[in-house]
Amino acid sequence: MIMDSKESAMTGILLVSIVSAVLGSLQIGYHTGNVNAPAKIIEQFFNVTWRARHNTSMPDHSLTFLWSLSVSIKDFGALLGSLGVKGLADSFGRRNSILIVNALSILGACLMFVSKVSESFEVLIIGRLIFGLFCGLVMSLNPLYIQEVSPTELRGAFATLNQVSFASGILLGMVVGLDTVLGTEKNWALMLSLSLIPAMLQYLVLPFCPESPRYLLINRGKEEQAETALRRLRGNSDKVLNELKQIKEEAAHTQSGVTIRQFLMKQSYRQPIILVLIINLGSQLSGFNAIINYSTKLFYKSGFQEAKYLTLGVGAVNVTFTVVAFFLVERAGRRKLLLTGFLSLALCNLLMTIIDSILHIVPDLRSLQVLVVFFLISAYEVGPGPISWFIGAELFDQQSRPIAMAFTSMLNWGGKFLLALLYPSLLKVCGAYVYLLFMTMAILAFSYTLLRLPETRGRTFDDIAAEFRGAEGIPLHNKTSFNTFT
Numbered sequence: 001m002i003m004d005s006k007e008s009a010m011t012g013i014l015l016v017s018i019v020s021a022v023l024g025s026l027q028i029g030y031h032t033g034n035v036n037a038p039a040k041i042i043e044q045f046f047n048v049t050w051r052a053r054h055n056t057s058m059p060d061h062s063l064t065f066l067w068s069l070s071v072s073i074k075d076f077g078a079l080l081g082s083l084g085v086k087g088l089a090d091s092f093g094r095r096n097s098i099l100i101v102n103a104l105s106i107l108g109a110c111l112m113f114v115s116k117v118s119e120s121f122e123v124l125i126i127g128r129l130i131f132g133l134f135c136g137l138v139m140s141l142n143p144l145y146i147q148e149v150s151p152t153e154l155r156g157a158f159a160t161l162n163q164v165s166f167a168s169g170i171l172l173g174m175v176v177g178l179d180t181v182l183g184t185e186k187n188w189a190l191m192l193s194l195s196l197i198p199a200m201l202q203y204l205v206l207p208f209c210p211e212s213p214r215y216l217l218i219n220r221g222k223e224e225q226a227e228t229a230l231r232r233l234r235g236n237s238d239k240v241l242n243e244l245k246q247i248k249e250e251a252a253h254t255q256s257g258v259t260i261r262q263f264l265m266k267q268s269y270r271q272p273i274i275l276v277l278i279i280n281l282g283s284q285l286s287g288f289n290a291i292i293n294y295s296t297k298l299f300y301k302s303g304f305q306e307a308k309y310l311t312l313g314v315g316a317v318n319v320t321f322t323v324v325a326f327f328l329v330e331r332a333g334r335r336k337l338l339l340t341g342f343l344s345l346a347l348c349n350l351l352m353t354i355i356d357s358i359l360h361i362v363p364d365l366r367s368l369q370v371l372v373v374f375f376l377i378s379a380y381e382v383g384p385g386p387i388s389w390f391i392g393a394e395l396f397d398q399q400s401r402p403i404a405m406a407f408t409s410m411l412n413w414g415g416k417f418l419l420a421l422l423y424p425s426l427l428k429v430c431g432a433y434v435y436l437l438f439m440t441m442a443i444l445a446f447s448y449t450l451l452r453l454p455e456t457r458g459r460t461f462d463d464i465a466a467e468f469r470g471a472e473g474i475p476l477h478n479k480t481s482f483n484t485f486t
Contacts, residue, residue: 011234013209013232021209023201023206024139027134030198031131032292037174037183046066047063049120070125079417080133081135081136082137088101089402095206095212097137097141098141102199106199107130111127111130112193113189116188136409136413139412140406144212149212151239152458154330155394156329162389164322164326167381182194213226258399258403263400273404274448275391276407280392281441283385283415285441318377321378325382325386333455338387338453339446348372353435384445395465
């Protein structure tokens with residue numbers, strides 16, 4: 001019966017809308033995965049450019065810093081881009097905002113492509129910074145649009161598709177960046193420009209998809225347009241009238257024009273804000289990003305000569321378990337997957353500490369280390385990875401949702417940026433014990449999720465908001481939503 005209801009909720013235009021939206025996260029994943037393998041070749045380009053200008057080689061420490069800057073500047077740009085989510089989403093709508101920011105992706109990719117011809121590493125860095133602005137905006141706008149056009153029973157699964165697309169982009173970038181594909185001295189600039197293909201495809205398809213009915217009705221008061229959009233998305237007239245009634249009820253409980261100050265001060269937002277903070281920081285600082293960014297170096301250090309192919313294995317596991325999350329998120333629920341994921345991440349980081357500490361004594365443990373890395377990636381993607389990106393959209397009402405998603409984006413990209421910048425130094429200072437820091441963050445996120453997060457699966461936005469509305473904390477009257485493992 002549940003499957004019948006989900007199938008009836010699926011329409012062709014809904015699927016096209018979701019798929020065309022997640023083309024943006026595919027681009028982001030691609031530029032996350034494509035710089036790992038050809039790093040030495042691009043560093044060589046930096047050095048050759050410097051020598052042509054100054055008639056001397058670039059000092060090693062400067063080259064290391066410049067490469068770290070080139071990699072991390074995307075995440076810094078994303079952090080800045082997050083600040084524009086509310087203004088864009090409220091002024092132009094969810095769908096139109098995605099189309100507007102897609103221009104940043106095209107500009108960034110073009111600059112990365114011409115950096116080689118212009119013999120300027122500065123152009124490459126600026127290109128990645130501009131692309132970073134796109135990342136910060138679209139990774140908030142996508143879940144916002146997807147959640148608002150999806151029916152309640154498919155909302156989590158479709159939101160997870162954003163992470164599936166992101167993970168697929170990472171794997172695609174890893175493959176294309178290999179020296180046997182396009183990660184060569186001749187073709188690396190072309191490789192960096194291939195994100196133009198999904199960017200242009202998005203411009204061809206997304207304009208024909210409906211705007212968010214919730215945005216049209218609650219933010220703009222356009223009931224007829226909202227009903228038209230809803231009919232295109234649902235097809236079933238009974239379902240449309242029902243959902244329209246729910247949106248009107250949500251509008252009646254929604255405060256108009258929430259400012260950032262009101263967002264931070266309002267009592268009913270306090271617990272959702274803390275939940276978003278801890279779940280996102282727990283997710284980003286749980287070891288996943290360190291593995292994704294530095295897996296090749298980790299495997300080389302352990303004695304694997306073909307480390308780049310093990311890194312491809314990391315990418316493949318990453319994609320596989322985002323797909324697993326897609327099928328599980330509406331069956332198991334958000335809460336259970338988050339708790340299982342955070343607990344598994346804590347265990348993996350403990351094992352990484354033990355193995356890394358004694359690897360020089362027992363070299364054969366390197367095979368076990370690979371398995372632990374794969375398990376860590378799967379634990380992240382089956383819960384904290386995808387859910388951390390969209391849980392904020394479920395915990396807040398319509399007017400505060402764009403601010404919540406901007407906050408989510410800032411936490412995610414800020415965590416990525418700090419880790420990309422600080423992890424090599426932390427590894428030198430702490431050695432194997434750096435994983436204990438990640439373990440601590442995972443345990444903290446597990447504990448707070450266990451105590452304070454209600455289950456949001458199968459519940460309307462208004463129903464979820466009612467659990468926080470006018471309360472200091474979360475009332476535990478709905479015991480079934482906290483019955484985690486049964």
